[in-house]
Amino acid sequence: MSIRKAAIRGLAIAAVGSLALTACSDDSGNGDGGSGGDGGTVTLNMQWWGNDDRAARYEAAIDAFEAANPDIKVNTGFAAWPDYWTARNTEAAGGALPDVLQMDTSYLRQYAGTGQLADLTEYVGNGLDLSGFEESLVESGKVDGGLYAVATGTNTLALFYNPDLLAELGVEMPEDIGSWDEYTALYAEIAEAGADRDPAVYASADHTGTFWLFLQWLIQQDIDPFTEDGGLNFTKDDMAAWLETTAEVREAGDAFPIERVVQLEPVTPFSAVETATEFHWDNFLASYVGESGVETLELMPLPSGPDGAKHQFFKPTMQLAVGANSDHPEEAAKLIDFLVNSPEAGEIFGTNLGVPSTQAQRDALTLEEGSVDAKVMAYEAMVAEQGHVSEVAPLPIEGFGSIEEEYRTLHQEFAYGEMSVQDFVDRWFAEAEIHLGG
């Protein structure tokens, strides 16, 4: 009896105590904003991934937005890519996503398909102007008929190379690479020329480890990677064939050693000026130049497919979305509109968020001859003009982020020589089945 009474009294005290605590937190919560508004001002919370350079640009752009919209205040925060997604995933589970968040195609379906994002269709032409967008780019933000994300810009795959390093090695880069075999032949040539240097220079780490490059290669073989309902549209044999394209390189030891790749992380071998080439998205030129300190890096189109064409595609570099739980979707849409349309924001960001989606922003860029922005813009204009970009980006299926990561991890083990091609393919398909079936 007395114990029960004691327990009840204890609980009562605790309840009062916790009330007092929540009262406190409520006060302070209203004090510094959250998404509550008073006196007509609305506070938006915005989150994005990136580094310090991008942070400075976002800060400047948000300042400009707040100056133009005195009744809206924007709080921002950022993290590196993996931490960013861990935080967003937990928020999504609790229905507490930021008002505006940076989104990626590999996660779009996961978020939009499960009702985490607000449908922006009603704001199009009504605060959110998409008239300057290519139709296919608008499409890339749609899931099941609703518009859930707006692309900040575009990118496409490219082959980066270091002309100075190649000149020192006495290796000449072909004007155009007509086939994957032609590219693969460079491994032996550069490995031989760079063997005496310290550290030794290679052509590249085994490029079959990049999942996107595999998808690009599939498209060149006239295979759509994914089905409409979010399944795989390629076979184990397709993946094995792709991995076999560099079998000789691996046997000869002409690829950049995986032990060293791991040690250089998070910088890539190309950034460390220990390889002469590397495949990546074209907007990575800025970070390559920044990390390597080599201003003269160049980029060129991918090797051609069997029919002699490149079959490249433009993909949204990144996207902006609004959390379904946002109290101020209208203001959030307004912020997105500003970031993708205003020439002011365009000038601030340059190609940091990809080559801008709209002509108005592209025109606003101040391009210095030979600058990073100028090179990336020129590359995208060239691949579009020459017809190298002829495909649409693969459908962003649910679970893409996981199967891509699975591919990367398995390929690392594979590169250590601990796994056969067949084991690799079997294990990846077993995992993909779990990721995509669930």
Add this chain to the structure above:
Amino acid sequence: MTHAAQASKAPEVGKPARRPHTKRPSRRAAETRAGYAFLTPWLLGFLGLTAGPMLASLYLAFTDYSLFRPPEWVGLDNFTRLFDDPRYLNSVEITLQYALIGTPLKLAAALGVAMLLHSRRRGQGAYRSFFYAPSLIGASVSIAIVWRAMFIDDGVVDRLGQGVGLEAGGWVGDPSMTVYMLILLTVWQFGAPMVIFLAGLKQIPNELYEAAEVDGAGPLRKFFRITLPMLSPVLFFNLVLETVHSFQIFGSAFIVSNGTGGPADSTMFYTLYLYFRGFRDFQMGYASAMAWVLVLFVGAITLFFFKTSKYWVHYSGEGR
């Protein structure tokens, strides 16, 4: 009648004597009440932040829960899948390797240093702080980063190796060496068990050593016949604590591998894999199942230690 009256009187005589008895429970009740009142903050935290989530995760372990969709009951599927998952089995293997090699080494280092510090000499306090320092900073992110830098190509360790003619290269890129790198990191953080050993050593009466010396016992004999048996309760405590602790390795592995568990899954320890499955792949049900298997396993190991302790742990005063 008189008998009955006497009989009924008898308890009355006893009554005054019992009064304090009836009073004492009420004072105890007041104390109990106060005790609970003081406990409430912790109790609420325990129920809300530990017990509640644990029960929830027990439920989730039997479901397919993607974090974005409501959980679906799948029975034992998550548990059976564990045994077909090569990554999971690999994580079990390296975690066991880490615990089985790391814990004894760490305890040996702790005991060794504790014995050195036990002897009286000047500046003793400074030495103790000095040896404890790694444990204070060892769990921090910066140390894991420094550790990584020490073990890369041409890092401190590689250069030392080259000095003695080893051309092994950095450990960071070598999947067969990364576990040892992390074992070294944990062994280096021997401060906490060291302090406990030191306290234990101080409890051993000096007469025992004096008597042994009179009987002509050497240092080795003294160590095995006096120090170890007398320290066994402390050793037991440290063993249980450090074993449980080593199964929970996460932070250092996460940082040394740049948050990947690589190279080639060689630092994909149990808890790291659990985290990736849950928060990267959204397989919360599967991750919960992994968590419960770990809880049961660590529980079983602890139970095993307790059961076997009677054969090797000697409490003073016992058996005399």
